[in-house]
Every structure is written in C-alpha cells, then in structure tokens.
Amino acid sequence: MSSLIYLQGYPAHLLTQVQTLIDQQRLSEVLQKRYPGRHEISSDKALYDYTLDFKNRFMRKAAPLSKVQWDNKIKVMQHALGLHTAISRQQGSQLKAKAEIRISTFFRQAPEPFLRMIVVHELAHLKEKNHDKAFYQLCCHMEPDYHQLEFDARLWMTDQALKGNAA
Template sequence: MQKLKYLQGYPDQLVGQVSQLVEQGNLKRYLLRKYPEQHTIQSEKALYDYVIEIKNQYLRKSSPVSKVAYDGKIHMVNHALGMHSFVSRIHGNKLKAKNEIRVSTIFKQAPLPLLRMIVVHELAHIKEKDHNKAFYQLCCHMEPGYHQLELDARLLLTQLEIDGPLYN
C-alpha cells in the first residue's frame, strides 16, 4: 500500500478507501466525476476580485486585503497551499497594516470549490490567526462544506503526485 502523506491524521478506514482508489487507478476518475471542470480564474486580477467578493460577503468589517496572488513557491517551500501574511509598519504616528493572500499555483488548475476552500481558509486568518475551534467555525460559516473540500484538496494533491494534473 502506498503511503498517503496528505492524509496523515485521517481515520484508517478513510485512508484505506483512498488507498484502494489509488491501487485500482480510480482516484482521478473519482475526482473528475465529482469536479468535472476546472475554474476559469487564471489572472491575479480575477483572483483578487474573487477573494474580495467572498471577503465582502462574510468579513466586510475586517481589515482590507491589499494583495492577492498565485505563488509557485508556496507548496515547495512551506508545505502549504496558501499563505496569509500580515505586515505592520509605522508611518509617522500611524500604524499601517497590510493583509496579503497568496494561493499556490497548483490551484490555477483546480475545481472552483477547492480554490474557494483555500481562499476561505486564508480569509479566516484575517480574524483568527491560529487553527483553533473559532477558526474552523469561521471557515464552515463561509463555506459549509469546508471539511469535505479540505479532504478533496488533499485527494487532489495525492492525484497530482501519483498521476499528474487532473485536467489535461
């Protein structure tokens, strides 16, 4: 049985089911059946607009997001899928804060629900810095299927590692 590094911490029964999909060569088929199309948000401007739309819907009163970008270095360097950075700078007597969100370029060729899950995760960090109960409650408020989408993102990463891109 192949080690499924993206599924560490999940129940053995679930890991066994995914292992079976992998061994039978059916993981890609499973993902394509569930997510037949990749999203069309390819430019950083489109990604920024998408993030701001979600932010304005759920986190209207929170700090603004100054930059949103796809980043090809995230997955390799940080073992992450997205990053939220908060930078504070003193300008005279004022404290200026900037929120930046970076999304791994892996998600340029992903289904829209999985991109949304990453965006929701990074937006939740604006209000909750740590991965605690309040953080995950906020994620589930913004995306009710958050936990399933997180699992599916891990399945996508497994697919990428084993058999390459989901969409050709």
C-alpha cells in the same frame, strides 16, 4: 500508503478506502465525476476580485486586503495551500497594517470548489490566527462543506502527485 502524504492525520479506514481507489486506478475517475472541470481564475486581479467577493459577503468588518495573488514559490508540502501575512509599516507617527493572501500556483489547475476552500481558509485567518474551534466555525460559516472540500482537495493533490504533477 506512502503515497498518501497529503492525507496524514485522517483515520485509517479512510486511508484504506483511498488506497483501494488508487490500487484500482479509480481515484482520478471519482474526483473527475465529483468535480468536473477547473476554474477560470488565472490572473492575480481575477483572484483578488474572487477573494474580495467572499470577504465582502462574509467578513465586511475584517481588515482590508491589500493584495491577493498566485505565488509559484509556495511549495504545498512546506507551506500548506496558501499563506496569509500581515505586514506592518510605520509611516510617520502612524502604524499601517496590510493584509496579504498568497495562493500556490499549483491550484490554478484545480476545480473551483478547492480554490474556494483555500480562499475561505485564508480569509478566516484575518479574524482567527490559530487553527482552533472558532477558526473552523468561521470557515464552515463561509463554506458549509469546508471539511469535505479540504479532504477532497487533499485527494486531488494526491492524485496529481501520482500523475507526476508535483505540488
């Protein structure tokens, strides 16, 4: 089960089911059936607009986003799926804060629900800094299938790694 590095922490019975799909060479087929195709969001501007739409729908009062972009320097194993940063700069006597979201370019080829899950996750960090109960409640408010999408995204990452597409 060394090929299940993206699924660490999940119960053994789930890992056994995933390993069975891998052994039967059916993981790609199952994922393709559940999530056909991939999203069309390839530019930073399209990603910013996509993210801003979610923010405006669910988090109008949160801090404004100054930047959302694809980032080819994010390695999934070291930094997870995306990054959120708050950059503070002093301009004269005022302190200006800017919120930025960066998403791994690895997900340019992903199905849209996985991108949506990552965007929801990073937006939730605008209000909740830690991965605690309030954080996951906010994620589920914006995306009711959040936990299933996170698991399936990890399955997809596993499948991509088995195909030699490094994350």
